[in-house]
Amino acid sequence: MDNKTAVVTGGGSGVGQATAVALARSGWNVAVFGRREAALAETIALAGEAGARMLACVCDVGDKAQVMAAAARVSEKFGAVEVLVNGAGNNFKDRYLNDISIENYEGTVDANMNGAFYCVQAFLPGMRERRSGTVVNVSSDSAFEPNLKAGVAYIMSKMGMAGLSRSINCEEGPNNVRSCVIYPGEINTPLLAKRPQMPDESRLQHMLTSEDVASTILHVIHLPQRAVVESIVLRPTIRG
Numbered sequence: 630m631d632n633k634t635a636v637v638t639g640g641g642s643g644v645g646q647a648t649a650v651a652l653a654r655s656g657w658n659v660a661v662f663g664r665r666e667a668a669l670a671e672t673i674a675l676a677g678e679a680g681a682r683m684l685a686c687v688c689d690v691g692d693k694a695q696v697m698a699a700a701a702r703v704s705e706k707f708g709a710v711e712v713l714v715n716g717a718g719n720n721f722k723d724r725y726l727n728d729i730s731i732e733n734y735e736g737t738v739d740a741n742m743n744g745a746f747y748c749v750q751a752f753l754p755g756m757r758e759r760r761s762g763t764v765v766n767v768s769s770d771s772a773f774e775p776n777l778k779a780g781v782a783y784i785m786s787k788m789g790m791a792g793l794s795r796s797i798n799c800e801e802g803p804n805n806v807r808s809c810v811i812y813p814g815e816i817n818t819p820l821l822a823k824r825p826q827m828p829d830e831s832r833l834q835h836m837l838t839s840e841d842v843a844s845t846i847l848h849v850i851h852l853p854q855r856a857v858v859e860s861i862v863l864r865p866t867i868r869g
Contacts, residue, residue, distance in 0.1 A: 632761070634658040634707040635850075636700075638690050638748060639717030641668025643818035644767055646675070647839035648714055648846050653679035655847065660684045660703040660710075662696075662717070662748075690717050690744030691736075700751035710752045712850055714765045715745035715790065720823050724780025734782045741786035745793055753797075757804045761854055764797055764808040765846050766790040773812040773862055778824065791860070798859055807857035809849045813842050814864035828869065835867040 635652050639645030640661030646668075653659045653676040661683055663669045669685035676683060684706050686699040703710060719740035721733040745766055756762025771779035772787035779787075790810060797808035817836040821827060828836075842863060849858050 632709050632711040632759070634660070634703075634710050635712035635714065636660045636662065636703060636710055636748065636752060637714045637716055638662040638688075638744065639715075639767075640672050641665050643716070643718075643820060644813070644816065644839045644842045644846075645714070645716030646672045647843035648716055649683065650676045650679070651840075651843045651847055652712075652850075653682050656682075657712075658682045658684075658707045660686055660699075660707065662686050662688045662690060662699055664689050690748060691739030693747045696744070696747040696751050700748075709755050709759060711756070711761065712763045712765070713748055713752050714767070714846060715748055716767045717741070717744050718767070718769075718820060720780060720783045720820060722823055722825050724783060724825070726781050729780065729782060737780075737782035738786045738789075741783065742789035742793075745790050749793065749797070753801070753806065756806045757801060760805040762806040763850055763854075764794065764806070765849055766794045766808065766810045767842065767846070768810050768812050770812045770814045770862060770864055794859070798857065802857075805854060807854070809858050810860050811842065811845060811849075812860065812862045813837055814862075815869055816842060832869050835865050835869065837863065837865050 637649040640649045641663035649661045673680040673683045688695045688699040768790045769787040794808040794810035815836045
C-alpha cells in the first residue's frame with residue numbers, strides 16, 4: 630500500500646480515537662475529524678511520537694461545508710487519501726418514538742448518516758481516480774438487529790451507513806474501491822453516558838472496548854486491495 634493517508638471521523642473519543650491512534654502508530658498519516666479541538670489534541674497526545682503524523686481538523690461532519698473545508702486541509706497537508714473511517718456517532722437520551730424531538734432526530738441522523746455520506750463525497754473521487762481506496766463505516770449491531778436500547782434515529786441512521794457501504798461496493802468495485810460496514814455490539818465508550826440509564830459496572834466489564842473495534846478496522850484496511858470484507862458483526866462474548 631504505497632499511499633498511507635487516512636481520515637478518521639469522530640476522532641476525539643471512543644472508536645474514532647482508538648482507530649486514529651492505532652493507524653498513526655502503524656505508520657499512517659492520519660487526519661482526525663471531530664467537533665472539539667481539545668479532544669483532538671488529546672488523541673494526538675495519546676499517539677506519542679506517532680502524533681507527528683496526525684492532523685487535527687475541527688469539523689462537524691453533519692455540516693457539508695465544514696467537511697469540504699476540512700478535506701481541503703487534508704489534501705494540502707497529506708495529498709491523496711487512501712482510507713476513510715466513518716467513526717463519528719451521536720445519540721440522545723430522548724431517543725424513542727414517544728419522546729424524540731425533531732431536533733434530536735436531525736442531530737443523530739446528521740452525525741451518523743449524513744456525515745458519513747458527506748465524507749464519502751469528499752474523498753471518493755480521489756480514490757476513484759487512483760483506482761484504490763477503502764471506506765470503513767462503523768455502524769451498530771442495532772442496525773443489524775434492532776433493539777430497545779438504541780432508539781429510532783440511531784437505528785435508522787446506522788442502517789443508512791450499511792446502505793452506503795453496499796452502494797460503494799456495488800458502484801465502485803470496478804474502480805478498485807471497497808467498503809466494509811462494521812456492526813459493533815455494546816462498546817464501553819463515552820456515548821453510553823447519553824443512554825436513558827447508564828449500564829452498571831458489572832455490565833461495563835463485559836462490553837467491547839474501543840481498541841477491540843479499532844483492531845478489527847485495521848485488519849480490514851490491511852487486507853490486500855483485491856479482497857473486501859463487506860460486513861462484520863462484532864459483539865461481546867457475554868451479551869447484556
